[in-house]
Each structure stands twice: as structure tokens, then as C-alpha cells.
Amino acid sequence: MFTVRPLLLALLAASFGCGPVGFPASELSAGATFAAHQVHNGFRIDRLPGGGTGVVESARWINWPGSPQFRVRAEEAPLGDLWLIAPAHVEVREHSVPGTVGDVEPAWDDGAIRLTLRPASGAPLRSGLFQRIGGSGYSVLSRNAQTLLDVHGTYRADILDANNRRVGWWEVHIAEPFEPRLFEGVVPGVSPAMEAGVTLALNSEIDWIEDHTLDVYRGTSSGHHHGRSGGGR
Numbered sequence: 020m021f022t023v024r025p026l027l028l029a030l031l032a033a034s035f036g037c038g039p040v041g042f043p044a045s046e047l048s049a050g051a052t053f054a055a056h057q058v059h060n061g062f063r064i065d066r067l068p069g070g071g072t073g074v075v076e077s078a079r080w081i082n083w084p085g086s087p088q089f090r091v092r093a094e095e096a097p098l099g100d101l102w103l104i105a106p107a108h109v110e111v112r113e114h115s116v117p118g119t120v121g122d123v124e125p126a127w128d129d130g131a132i133r134l135t136l137r138p139a140s141g142a143p144l145r146s147g148l149f150q151r152i153g154g155s156g157y158s159v160l161s162r163n164a165q166t167l168l169d170v171h172g173t174y175r176a177d178i179l180d181a182n183n184r185r186v187g188w189w190e191v192h193i194a195e196p197f198e199p200r201l202f203e204g205v206v207p208g209v210s211p212a213m214e215a216g217v218t219l220a221l222n223s224e225i226d227w228i229e230d231h232t233l234d235v236y237r238g239t240s241s242g243h244h245h246g247r248s249g250g251g252r
Contacts, residue, residue, distance in 0.1 A: 048190070048203050053214045057199035062218055066203075067093055067211050075101070075215045087112070091215040099212025107132060107224040111216040113139045121213060123220040130162035132224050133176075134189075136206070138213045142181055144206065146189060149174035149221075153192070160191075160225070166233040167196065170225065178206050191221055196236060200225065 042065045047054045054066040055075065064073035073093035078100065087100035102110040107125035116139035124135045134146040149160035154172020157164055164170050171193050178187035189204035202218045 042201065047201075050205060051190075051203035052205050053211065054201070054203040055215070055218050056201045057222070061089065062202075062215070062222075064091075064093070064211070064215065073098070073211065075219065089215075089219065091212045093211065099210070099215070101212075101216055101219055103219055103223055106227045107134070107220045109216040109220040109223075111139070111213050113210050113212045115210065115212075116140050121216070123213070123216045125220065125224065127162065131159040132161075132221075134217060134220060136178075136209060136213060136217065138209055141208050144186065144209070145179050146176040147179060149176045149189075149191070152190075160228070162228055162231070164228055164232050166235050167229060168235055170228055170232065171195065178204070189217060189221070191225070193225060196234075 042054065042056055044066075047066060051066060052068045053064070055062040055064045057063075058074075060077045062075040064075065067073055071093050073091065075089050075091050078087045078090040088103055089101040091098040091101065097114050099111060099113040099115075101112075104110055107123075109123040111121040111123065113119070113121065119139040121137050121139040124137070126133050126135065128148065131148045133148060136144045136146075138144075151158050151160075152173050152175050156169040156172060160170075160174045173190065173192045175188055175190040177185045178189060180186050187205040187207055189206065190202070192201040194200065200222060202221065204214070204217070206214060206217070
């Protein structure tokens with residue numbers, strides 16, 4: 020199970036005010052080809068397929084109609100644009116496939132989320148439920164959570180093709196309040212821009228869940244995570 024060391028927490032806390040700081044490779048899953056964690060108003064991409072790092076950053080210095088909410092880039096190379104159009108629903112425009120729009124679309128099974136990935140090129144994929152593999156609480160990531168403690172932990176979903184075959188996986192680690200969430204996975208044949216879209220979609224769903232649960236640290240309903248990194252709901 021993923022754990023966050025005190026020194027690592029200090030480094031990550033510094034990233035919120037001094038520019039993104041990457042997770043050490045030793046803290047990432049060995050099999051993951053993509054990894055990203057929260058930073059202020061976006062995400063630091065700690066691992067890209069084929070190597071390298073990148074960012075998902077706010078694109079709205081000026082809020083022109085139709086302008087993207089987030090831009091995805093690998094170091095200095097632009098990869099795509101993202102629009103969060105509803106909780107867990109993200110439109111993806113990949114620079115490598117101009118003029119074609121992909122998306123990440125949610126569905127819920129008794130409050131538990133699944134995601135469908137429709138890349139600009141390639142066949143659609145879908146996730147299973149996000150099953151808890153670390154921590155205590157609900158067995159799946161679900162809107163039925165009652166408190167923040169029900170949400171914390173590590174969840175993993177299989178990625179399935181059109182024939183219901185497992186082709187990859189996606190995982191999120193949700194730590195204590197205001198510690199960065201870590202997203203990792205393997206989704207063969209999908210672009211980094213689409214993987215960033217999955218990250219944004221799942222992050223916005225977690226924001227929604229936490230905003231509708233009891234904050235056991237304050238003793239009130241939550242609602243204090245607005246603007247953490249995923250934009251509006």
C-alpha cells in the first residue's frame with residue numbers, strides 16, 4: 020500500500036508555493052506508465068509513457084468563451100487541452116489529432132463510479148469500479164461515503180476493452196486532507212492527454228464526494244475542498 024513519508028510530505032507541500040516538485044521514483048508503482056499528483060490548480064505529471072515528466076496547468080489566464088480550462092504539456096511540448104464540463108466528465112482535445120474530440124464520461128453503479136474513455140483515435144475503453152486496495156472504509160470509491168474517513172485510501176480499477184478483456188489499470192491514492200492525491204496507471208494505446216483527462220475526471224469526482232461528506236476534522240459537512248485542483252463542479 021502507498022504511504023507518504025514526512026520528508027516527502029514536506030517536499031510536496033513546498034510544491035504548492037514554489038513550483039511543482041516530483042514524487043521520487045521509489046514512491047511510484049513500478050508497473051505504472053503514467054503517474055501524476057496534485058499541485059496548486061493542476062497536476063504534476065511524474066511519469067509519462069516512454070519517459071519524461073509534464074504538467075496539467077490552468078489555461079485560463081483570460082476566460083475567453085470556448086477556451087480550455089487546462090493544458091497538458093510534457094516539459095515544453097504541448098500535448099492537449101482539457102475541459103471539465105461536469106463532475107467526472109472531461110472533454111479532451113489532443114494536439115496530435117487536430118479537429119477530433121475525445122472524452123472521459125462517467126456512469127454510476129449505486130453511487131460507485133465507472134469511467135468510459137473515448138480517445139480521439141482508437142477504440143473506446145472503460146473502467147471497472149474503483150475497488151479499495153488500501154485503507155479502511157467503503158469497499159469501492161462511492162458517493163455513498165458518509166465521512167472523509169470513508170474516502171481515504173487507495174483504489175484501483177481494471178481498464179477493459181470492448182470485449183471485456185482487462186488491458187490495464189488505474190489507481191488513486193487519497194490521503195489526509197490537503198495532502199496531494201496520487202494517480203497512476205497503465206492504459207495501452209491511449210495518449211498522455213487522455214490519461215491526464217482521466218486524472219482530472221477522477222479527481223473532480225473525489226472532490227464532489229468529499230464536498231458531500233461529513234468532515235470529521237471539523238465536525239461539519241465538508242465542502243472545503245473547492246478549488247483544490249480540479250476546477251468547478
